[in-house]
Each structure stands twice: as structure tokens, then as C-alpha cells.
Amino acid sequence: MEKGVPALQAPLPLDQVATQKWNILAEDVPLPVAILRERALRANSAWMRGYIEQTGVSIAPHGKTSMAPALYDLQISDGAWAITVSTPQHFAVAREFGFKRIFMANQLIGRRGIANVIDGLKASPDLAFYCLVDDTANVAALARAVRERGLGRPLNVLVELGFEGGRTGCRSLEAALQVAHAVAEEADALNLAGVEGFEGLLRNDGAPEILVQVNALLDGMVTLAETADREGLFGDGEVLLSAGGSSYYDLVTTKLSAAKLSRAFRVLIRSGCYITHDSHMYVRARDALARRDPALAATGNLEPALEVWAYVQSRPEPCKAIVGFGKRDASYDDPPIGLKWFRPGLHDKPQPLPPGHIVQRLNDQHCHLEIPAQSPLLVGDMLGFGISHPCLTFDKWRVMHLVDEDYLVTGSIRTYF
Amino acid sequence: MEKGVPALQAPLPLDQVATQKWNILAEDVPLPVAILRERALRANSAWMRGYIEQTGVSIAPHGKTSMAPALYDLQISDGAWAITVSTPQHFAVAREFGFKRIFMANQLIGRRGIANVIDGLKASPDLAFYCLVDDTANVAALARAVRERGLGRPLNVLVELGFEGGRTGCRSLEAALQVAHAVAEEADALNLAGVEGFEGLLRNDGAPEILVQVNALLDGMVTLAETADREGLFGDGEVLLSAGGSSYYDLVTTKLSAAKLSRAFRVLIRSGCYITHDSHMYVRARDALARRDPALAATGNLEPALEVWAYVQSRPEPCKAIVGFGKRDASYDDPPIGLKWFRPGLHDKPQPLPPGHIVQRLNDQHCHLEIPAQSPLLVGDMLGFGISHPCLTFDKWRVMHLVDEDYLVTGSIRTYF
Numbered sequence: 164m165e166k167g168v169p170a171l172q173a174p175l176p177l178d179q180v181a182t183q184k185w186n187i188l189a190e191d192v193p194l195p196v197a198i199l200r201e202r203a204l205r206a207n208s209a210w211m212r213g214y215i216e217q218t219g220v221s222i223a224p225h226g227k228t229s230m231a232p233a234l235y236d237l238q239i240s241d242g243a244w245a246i247t248v249s250t251p252q253h254f255a256v257a258r259e260f261g262f263k264r265i266f267m268a269n270q271l272i273g274r275r276g277i278a279n280v281i282d283g284l285k286a287s288p289d290l291a292f293y294c295l296v297d298d299t300a301n302v303a304a305l306a307r308a309v310r311e312r313g314l315g316r317p318l319n320v321l322v323e324l325g326f327e328g329g330r331t332g333c334r335s336l337e338a339a340l341q342v343a344h345a346v347a348e349e350a351d352a353l354n355l356a357g358v359e360g361f362e363g364l365l366r367n368d369g370a371p372e373i374l375v376q377v378n379a380l381l382d383g384m385v386t387l388a389e390t391a392d393r394e395g396l397f398g399d400g401e402v403l404l405s406a407g408g409s410s411y412y413d414l415v416t417t418k419l420s421a422a423k424l425s426r427a428f429r430v431l432i433r434s435g436c437y438i439t440h441d442s443h444m445y446v447r448a449r450d451a452l453a454r455r456d457p458a459l460a461a462t463g464n465l466e467p468a469l470e471v472w473a474y475v476q477s478r479p480e481p482c483k484a485i486v487g488f489g490k491r492d493a494s495y496d497d498p499p500i501g502l503k504w505f506r507p508g509l510h511d512k513p514q515p516l517p518p519g520h521i522v523q524r525l526n527d528q529h530c531h532l533e534i535p536a537q538s539p540l541l542v543g544d545m546l547g548f549g550i551s552h553p554c555l556t557f558d559k560w561r562v563m564h565l566v567d568e569d570y571l572v573t574g575s576i577r578t579y580f
Numbered sequence: 581m582e583k584g585v586p587a588l589q590a591p592l593p594l595d596q597v598a599t600q601k602w603n604i605l606a607e608d609v610p611l612p613v614a615i616l617r618e619r620a621l622r623a624n625s626a627w628m629r630g631y632i633e634q635t636g637v638s639i640a641p642h643g644k645t646s647m648a649p650a651l652y653d654l655q656i657s658d659g660a661w662a663i664t665v666s667t668p669q670h671f672a673v674a675r676e677f678g679f680k681r682i683f684m685a686n687q688l689i690g691r692r693g694i695a696n697v698i699d700g701l702k703a704s705p706d707l708a709f710y711c712l713v714d715d716t717a718n719v720a721a722l723a724r725a726v727r728e729r730g731l732g733r734p735l736n737v738l739v740e741l742g743f744e745g746g747r748t749g750c751r752s753l754e755a756a757l758q759v760a761h762a763v764a765e766e767a768d769a770l771n772l773a774g775v776e777g778f779e780g781l782l783r784n785d786g787a788p789e790i791l792v793q794v795n796a797l798l799d800g801m802v803t804l805a806e807t808a809d810r811e812g813l814f815g816d817g818e819v820l821l822s823a824g825g826s827s828y829y830d831l832v833t834t835k836l837s838a839a840k841l842s843r844a845f846r847v848l849i850r851s852g853c854y855i856t857h858d859s860h861m862y863v864r865a866r867d868a869l870a871r872r873d874p875a876l877a878a879t880g881n882l883e884p885a886l887e888v889w890a891y892v893q894s895r896p897e898p899c900k901a902i903v904g905f906g907k908r909d910a911s912y913d914d915p916p917i918g919l920k921w922f923r924p925g926l927h928d929k930p931q932p933l934p935p936g937h938i939v940q941r942l943n944d945q946h947c948h949l950e951i952p953a954q955s956p957l958l959v960g961d962m963l964g965f966g967i968s969h970p971c972l973t974f975d976k977w978r979v980m981h982l983v984d985e986d987y988l989v990t991g992s993i994r995t996y997f
Binding site for chain 1: 581582583584586587607608609610611644666667668669672673676686687689690691692693696699700714715717718721742744745746747748749750751781891892893894895896897902904907908924943944945946948958959960971972975976978996997
């Protein structure tokens with residue numbers, strides 16, 4: 164009775180799914196369903212392996228994208244240095260599944276959240292953990308909690324630099340240095356492990372004025388890191404310089420790698436969306452990257468791996484079809500994109516959806532699809548949609564299926580939102 | 581490691597949650613968390629019991645709103661006649677939890693979906709089920725499946741009437757009657773059990789031109805039902821006349837109750853959102869209802885029962901706070917509304933959030949809150965938000981907590997999306 168999962172007589176372990184030989188196109192699986200094209204997924208993951216090998220940076224892919232430990236496994240096997248998380252709950256999932264390096268790209272706040280993370284670290288002495296700070300009161304609260312709960316090793320924190328109008332992070336070098344000093348003064352409990360920023364909100368298809376802002380943030384991070392280095396604020400171990408959503412990691416790599424520190428440092432990008440890519444927002448971001456760096460783009464493209472399949476539910480007007488999926492099944496900041504069409508009994512493989520089939524809007528459980536009057540679609544036809552922004556599609560599914568190029572289900576993954 | 585659930589040493593049955601004496605304000609539960617104020621929930625449910633008793637209509641509350649069988653139990657105990665669902669997966673959940681009358685407010689389509697529902701009905705001979713049809717090919721497909729799978733009793737279907745520019749449903753009386761005739765011709769397999777429409781998409785705070793459209797649809801349904809009755813198309817048993825989202829059930833009640841049929845019929849409304857109400861969209865809908873029908877509104881108001889609580893995550897600019905929840909935690913067609921403020925160690929109960937704290941936008945995991953420069957908010961303060969549109973908030977949570985007026989957790993519910 165889980166969405167996208169066939170009725171089962173008994174619980175089916177995930178590693179037994181492939182033995183069932185379900186095929187999406189044979190209607191073995193109820194729709195709507197979210198699928199991951201395994202070939203594209205592996206190709207995207209391999210492309211990122213090539214990128215980090217070529218550039219010498221590390222990646223801690225953002226795990227919040229999928230919240231699917233099975234995909235973290237793939238990312239780690241392709242050389243990821245750590246898994247990034249957003250919240251104490253995400254941390255708990257990554258820890259429970261045995262990942263050994265976790266980067267929380269947020270301040271750690273809240274009595275229960277702080278306690279849960281510290282207790283988790285106590286119980287896992289070999290687990291390396293990093294989180295952000297942008298507030299001296301939070302620095303004090305973390306140090307107090309580390310002492311009170313007896314963590315027994317310092318908590319690694321990175322000072323976050325932000326930008327005016329942005330999200331979290333100190334708005335000036337001075338404010339960031341003040342936080343860094345506050346951390347250094349709690350050296351028995353906290354370890355200043357680096358400098359962090361997040362440029363991913365600056366989203367404008369690489370327009371020049373946005374790139375100026377991105378580069379200004381990255382330059383500020385370098386200045387902050389060099390200053391903290393000169394002032395001896397960093398604790399033991401290598402220093403991390405980390406930034407990077409899924410749009411500008413090329414700029415992050417270039418700028419942060421050029422920092423001049425007195426000691427070893429690691430540049431850590433955190434893209435999460437490359438693993439599935441998408442069919443809209445990140446296509447545009449990738450096009451912008453290709454314009455910035457044609458040589459990088461020539462190393463290979465990312466492919467959209469995530470599709471949502473649904474039936475034509477009704478065809479009530481000549482130019483309108485209602486499809487059986489909605490806001491509960493796919494991200495909708497940008498509308499899903501109709502890609503493929505398959506009629507059971509007629510087709511032997513998915514057909515490209517003819518032009519003119521445009522998603523107008525989504526309701527909770529329904530999609531309003533504008534269609535040409537001569538559209539062949541009938542009730543019961545299957546449609547495959549590409550999505551924009553994988554993060555807000557993954558969180559709509561508890562189970563997603565891996566498929567081969569013939570839409571045979573080769574495995575399933577579980578998400579932990 | 582579930583969102584909003586404390587770290588547990590061992591699995592905790594839902595009926596043991598109350599023994600834990602968790603209190604949201606004591607930070608016993610990690611944030612963000614979604615809570616249901618039990619008093620408001622029960623009052624809303626009781627108000628609807630009063631409504632159906634007073635009007636003589638029945639309600640099949642839309643279960644897709646919450647996908648929480650524990651709330652269906654409350655609704656049934658307050659007199660609900662059936663549970664409404666949208667999809668075969670929803671049907672499977674309601675059947676699995678033992679509900680004995682299920683109304684699917686959709687066409688039943690897709691090989692696997694049709695098979696799962698029919699097999700579920702075969703296995704539950706005492707389960708009454710109803711679904712919609714607006715397409716003669718679907719009528720034929722359902723009849724064929726009923727025969728092939730040997731259901732052993734006819735499948736109850738209602739013809740759906742829609743409106744131009746709307747969602748599903750036949751666009752004319754003629755088209756609807758054609759579908760009704762097609763059903764009647766499959767009388768060994770299908771039972772024409774009534775007429776259905778959905779006016780809920782016509783959402784405009786009760787503007788007069790919208791009310792004209794709502795009433796036109798309802799008049800059309802009555803004409804369709806009266807015609808089908810005259811032509812002897814309905815099968816055995818009482819006839820259902822069903823419509824009703826959460827905005828216009830008063831109009832549905834009045835119009836459909838006035839139908840003149842030769843036999844007993846039941847008017848079935850399907851509001852799902854009354855149980856939690858909300859803090860925006862349905863407040864406006866309720867205000868519009870109160871203007872239409874002051875006497876009905878005087879029987880009591882609905883109260884917002886659903887709140888999302890989160891911490892202030894960062895306060896990076898004088899007029900900006902970042903709060904630790906986002907698009908993965910609350911509906912965002914309309915932004916959440918800051919209601920309450922609580923500082924652990926300072927307050928003994930939630931304070932009204934002072935004016936000027938306005939949600940500007942949500943990211944996946946963050947909320948951008950505009951605040952007055954003199955706002956008292958600090959990192960780690962707790963904020964309670966009201967939401968707009970409960971359906972798209974419920975689906976963001978696997979577990980939600982019931983709380984009393986002191987925010988003591990009195991139980992938890994699980995959702996099955």
C-alpha cells in the first residue's frame with residue numbers, strides 16, 4: 164500500500180526487488196511512480212568522479228537532495244569524501260546507515276537537535292562531523308553542550324559567510340571573524356575547521372551580475388580563511404573551504420583552490436543534484452556552466468535520470484488531458500515536462516511525446532495538460548515526465564525504482580524524509 | 581530518525597506515545613515538527629457532525645487530505661458515512677485499515693490499479709466501494725476487468741459531470757448521459773450508483789460570478805440525475821448525489837437535496853479540510869460561507885488545528901530571520917503565517933508573534949522571515965506557524981503529534997502517502 168509499489172503478499176526486501184522482474188511499461192507497477200534511469204544515474208555519478216579527480220577538489224554531495232542512503236553509497240563509491248546534510252534528522256539517517264563523514268551545512272541549533280547529534284557522535288567515535296556557525300551565542304551553546312554531554316572530542320565547526328539579501332551566514336568579514344574568534348576561545352570544546360558559504364541561492368542562469376555576486380562571496384571566503392589562518396584561529400587538522408550548490412561548482416573550485424593558506428586545506432563542493440540532474444532548472448544551469456567553461460562541459464554532459472510516470476486520467480476537452488499525478492508527486496516550482504508516451508498493447512517502447520503537450524498546472528493529485536486537438540492521447544495511456552529540481556521530487560516518494568533502458572525495474576531505493 | 585520524532589532506543593508503538601509526556605515547548609521533540617491541536621481537531625469534527633445531523637446530508641470526508649487512518653477513525657466516530665480517496669493506493673490504505681465504505685473521487689484506471697482494487701474488493705466482501713466514470717472506454721475496461729477477475733458483485737460507479745475549463749468529468753449533459761447509458765448496458769458488471777461533480781476548483785472567495793458557475797454545475801448534476809432516473813439507468817440501491825470540496829458544501833447541500841428523483845437518494849459531501857481547517861485559504865472560504873449563510877456560520881466556527889513549529893536558525897540581518905523549516909515541511913501555495921513565539925527558559929507559554937513578522941519565501945529546508953528591526957527573535961527561539969491548505973502540509977510528514985493546549989503530546993498519528 165505504498166505509492167508506486169505493487170501489492171505484495173509479504174514484505175519484500177529491497178535487494179529482492181530485481182528478482183520480481185517488474186516492468187513499468189508492462190504495467191506491473193501502479194502509477195504514478197517515480198523512476199531513476201540507472202544508466203543515467205551511474206553516468207552522472209561517474210562524471211562527478213572525473214570532475215573531482217581532474218580538479219583535485221573533494222565533494223560532499225548534499226544528501227538532502229535524495230535522502231536515499233542507497234544513492235549515498237553510489238556517491239561514496241565514486242569518490243565522495245563525505246555526505247552533506249541539513250538537519251539533525253538528516254544526520255541521524257546518515258549516521259544510522261554507517262556513513263563516516265558528515266557535513267551539516269547549517270547551524271546546529273535546538274536543545275534536542277544538539278543533544279541528538281552530540282550523543283550520536285559519542286556513540287560513533289570514528290564518525291567525523293562538521294557543522295556551521297554564524298552566531299556567537301550559538302558558539303557558546305554548542306561549547307556548553309559539548310562539555311555537558313561529555314563528547315570527549317571537539318566539535319568541528321566552520322564559520323559561515325553569507326551575503327546581503329541571502330540566507331544564513333555572517334554578512335561581513337568583521338562579523339565572521341568575531342564568530343571565528345569566539346570559536347577559537349572555546350578550543351577545548353570546539354575546533355575551527357574552516358570557512359563555508361552557499362552561493363546556490365544566486366540563481367540566474369549565469370547572468371553576469373549574478374556571477375559578480377557569486378565571485379564576491381567566494382572572494383570574501385578566501386579573505387576570511389586567509390585572515391583566520393594568519394590569526395591562528397584554525398584548530399588542528401586540515402582546513403576546509405566549502406561552498407557549492409549544483410550551479411556554480413566550477414567557480415567554487417577555481418576561486419577556493421587559489422586560497423593562500425599556511426597549511427593544508429581541502430576545497431569541498433557540495434552539489435547534490437548532479438546525481439539525477441533534471442529536465443529544466445539544472446539543464447539551464449548546466450548550459451550556463453558550458454558557456455563559462457566549454458572545456459569542462461566537453462568532458463561530458465549530465466543526463467536527466469528522474470522521471471515521473473502517470474496515466475492519462477481523463478480527456479474531457481479536445482485540448483485538455485488530465486493526468487494522474489500532482490503536487491504530491493513532483494516538484495512544481497517549474498512545471499514538469501512531458502517527455503514520453505506509451506500505450507499498453509500498442510507500443511513496444513516509449514515514444515517521444517509530440518510537441519504541444521504542455522503542463523499548465525498541478526493540483527494535489529492531478530495534472531492539467533494542454534494538448535493539441537489532434538493529440539492521440541486516450542484515457543489509460545502512460546506518460547513519462549521530466550522534472551525540475553530533484554530535491555522537491557525525491558521528498559514526494561518513500562520508494563523509487565531503478566530501471567534499465569527498457570524500464571525493467573532493477574532495484575528500488577527508500578527515502579528517509 | 582523520523583522527522584519530528586525524538587531519538588528512540590526502541591520502536592515506540594503509537595498508542596504508547598502519550599506515556600512519554602513529551603512537550604513541544606520543553607524541546608522534548610526535535611524541530612521542525614507538525615502538530616495537531618487536539619481540542620481544535622475534535623471541535624471541528626464535532627461541528628461537522630452537527631452539520632450533517634442538521635441538514636440530513638452525509639459526508640465522506642476526503643481522506644487524501646491527511647492520509648491518516650487515525651483521523652479517519654475520528655471522522656467515522658463523528659458520523660462520517662464513508663471515506664473518500666483519490667487513487668488505488670489510497671484505496672489500499674483505507675481498506676487495509678478496515679474502513680467499510682470507500683468512495684474514490686476519480687476514474688479507476690490502469691491495469692494494475694484496476695486489478696488491485698477489484699482484488700481488494702473480492703477479499704473484502706463487506707466493503708462498499710464507489711468510483712467515477714467520464715469515459716465510455718473506461719466503462720468498458722472496468723466491466724471487462726470485473727468479469728475477468730470474477731468480482732462476483734457489480735462495481736458501483738457514478739457518472740462525473742464537469743465544466744468547461746475544469747478538471748475531469750463530462751462537459752455536457754449529453755456526454756454524461758452517454759456514459760450513463762454505457763454503464764447501464766454493462767449491468768452484470770457495473771451498477772450506476774449516482775452522479776458526481778467537483779466544484780472545489782472554482783475558488784474565488786465566493787465571488788458572485790464563481791457562485792454562478794458552482795450553482796450551474798450543481799444544477800447540471802440535478803438535471804443529469806433526474807434524467808438518468810427517468811430513463812431507468814440507475815441500478816439497485818439508493819442513488820448517490822455527491823459533490824463538495826471544503827469551500828461550497830453549503831451550496832452542494834441545498835442544491836442536491838432539492839433533486840426530484842423517483843427513489844431514495846443520499847446527498848454526499850466530501851470536504852476533507854474541515855478537520856484541521858487552516859490559517860489562510862480556508863479561513864477566507866469560511867468567511868465567504870458566513871456571508872452566504874450567516875445562520876450556518878452562527879452554529880460555530882472552525883479552528884486551525886495544524887501548526888508547524890521550527891527554530892530561528894539564523895538572524896543574519898536586522899530585518900531578516902531564517903527559520904528552520906521549508907518547502908519540505910509546509911504547503912507553500914500561500915506562505916505560512918507566523919502565529920506564536922516561544923523562548924525556552926524565558927516564556928512559560930507561547931506568546932503571540934508581534935506584528936511585522938512575514939514569511940517572504942521558503943527554500944527546501946529554510947524559511948525567509950521578514951522581521952521588524954526591533955524584533956526580539958534570537959537564534960534558538962521557537963516559532964509556531966499556521967499553514968494554508970492542509971493537504972499539502974500533511975503530505976510532508978510521516979508522523980505528526982497531537983497536543984493539548986499546553987503543547988503536551990497526547991498521541992501521534994502516522995500518514996500513509
